[in-house]
Amino acid sequence: MSYIELKNDHEIQRYLDALDERGQKVIAVDVEAEFNLHCYGEHLCLVQIFDLKNEVVIDPLRLKNGEGLRRFFEKRDLLKIMYDSLSDAALLEKAYGIRLYSVLDLRPAVALLDYPKQSLAHVLDEEMGIAPLNKKKFQQYNWMRRPISKAAIEYAMGDVTHLFRLKEALFDKLKNKGLLDAYLLQNLMLQDGQNGKKNRQEKYEKAKGYNRLDKNRQEMFKEIFLVRDEFAKRLNKPPDYVFSNTRLLDLCKNRIQDPAFVRQGINPRIARPVQEKILGRFMEIVQRRQGTPRDRQNSCDNDAVKRRG
Numbered sequence: 045m046s047y048i049e050l051k052n053d054h055e056i057q058r059y060l061d062a063l064d065e066r067g068q069k070v071i072a073v074d075v076e077a078e079f080n081l082h083c084y085g086e087h088l089c090l091v092q093i094f095d096l097k098n099e100v101v102i103d104p105l106r107l108k109n110g111e112g113l114r115r116f117f118e119k120r121d122l123l124k125i126m127y128d129s130l131s132d133a134a135l136l137e138k139a140y141g142i143r144l145y146s147v148l149d150l151r152p153a154v155a156l157l158d159y160p161k162q163s164l165a166h167v168l169d170e171e172m173g174i175a176p177l178n179k180k181k182f183q184q185y186n187w188m189r190r191p192i193s194k195a196a197i198e199y200a201m202g203d204v205t206h207l208f209r210l211k212e213a214l215f216d217k218l219k220n221k222g223l224l225d226a227y228l229l230q231n232l233m234l235q236d237g238q239n240g241k242k243n244r245q246e247k248y249e250k251a252k253g254y255n256r257l258d259k260n261r262q263e264m265f266k267e268i269f270l271v272r273d274e275f276a277k278r279l280n281k282p283p284d285y286v287f288s289n290t291r292l293l294d295l296c297k298n299r300i301q302d303p304a305f306v307r308q309g310i311n312p313r314i315a316r317p318v319q320e321k322i323l324g325r326f327m328e329i330v331q332r333r334q335g336t337p338r339d340r341q342n343s344c345d346n347d348a349v350k351r352r353g
Contacts (some may be wrong), residue, residue: 047099047201053112056102060115063095063122070148071095072125072207075132076200080282082186088139089187090197091116092204099201105190110140120145125207127151127164130234145235150207152230153214156223164203171213174206247273253293264333265296271325275318285311286322295326301334303327 050056063071076090091113093100104113117124117136124144126132128151133144154162159170168174182199218224248254248269257265269283269292276283283289291309294300306326310319 047101047197050100050102051106053107056112056116059100060119068095069121070123070125072204074126074200074204076187077135078188081184082282083188084277084280084282086135086138087188088135090192090200092200094205094207096208099205101197110142113140114142117142117144122146123148125150125211127207147235148211149231149234150211150214152234153218153227156227156230157214157217168203168206168210171210172206251289251293257296260333261296264329265292267329268292268295268326271329275322279314286314295330301330
């Protein structure tokens with residue numbers, strides 16, 4: 045596979061200038077990212093571009109700053125065909141303060157057409173008979189690792205090179221079903237939402253089971269979650285490596301005060317002194333959150349019921 049790598053801001057600008065000179069106003073874009081799977085935090089790891097002539101990659105980890113990326117993603121007179129761009133837009137804004145402009149997101153088209161399975165891999169397979177290349181092998185690939193293997197880049201380029209054809213196929217179906225205007229509106233609403241969305245959920249609020257906790261237990265969950273995050277950042281490991289969300293939920297839900305239970309949830313591969321610090325911080329939060337006036341009243345009520353029984 046032959047592709048062009050843009051290695052610095054100057055090369056990115058030259059590429060954008062070359063697109064303008066060609067009159068190429070539409071490109072296909074995809075990204076690969078790390079989301080707390082192999083290390084701490086969320087990181088943009090690779091940008092893949094197809095412009096009908098060239099396959100292009102940008103390695104954000106090699107750039108000195110995000111200025112070249114900003115020029116690329118914020119270029120308003122360059123339409124970017126993408127698929128399910130919301131998470132990409134959120135990552136760009138969080139990591140670089142970059143706004144993603146002029147996007148044609150194909151995901152709303154797939155939703156309107158009511159595909160039974162709406163991941164890009166399934167849609168490409170159903171629409172064009174294209175199966176993803178080595179998908180299982182690269183599903184949990186560490187995109188933070190350098191150098192990126194040629195096989196990984198080939199996999200990453202696999203989807204983006206088909207987005208132009210997928211757009212045409214989906215637009216034909218939208219026209220035939222009278223849904224094209226509805227799609228255009230949804231795409232515009234999606235872009236407005238991703239660039240101005242307020243009240244985004246905090247990470248701890250997205251944890252499974254969090255919403256089923258009462259207010260006091262949610263506060264305890266939040267405190268422990270943030271402390272765990274602090275240690276994960278210090279260790280440069282995913283938060284789940286330190287203490288799983290399932291264990292954290294169990295701890296908050298059942299009001300478990302046994303330090304042995306908490307210790308068993310801490311990854312034994314973490315150095316013992318750090319384990320002790322984690323245990324101490326967790327137990328401090330648990331004990332502080334125990335015995336609020338409401339809890340004490342509930343405890344008294346329960347004792348009274350037991351005595352009457």
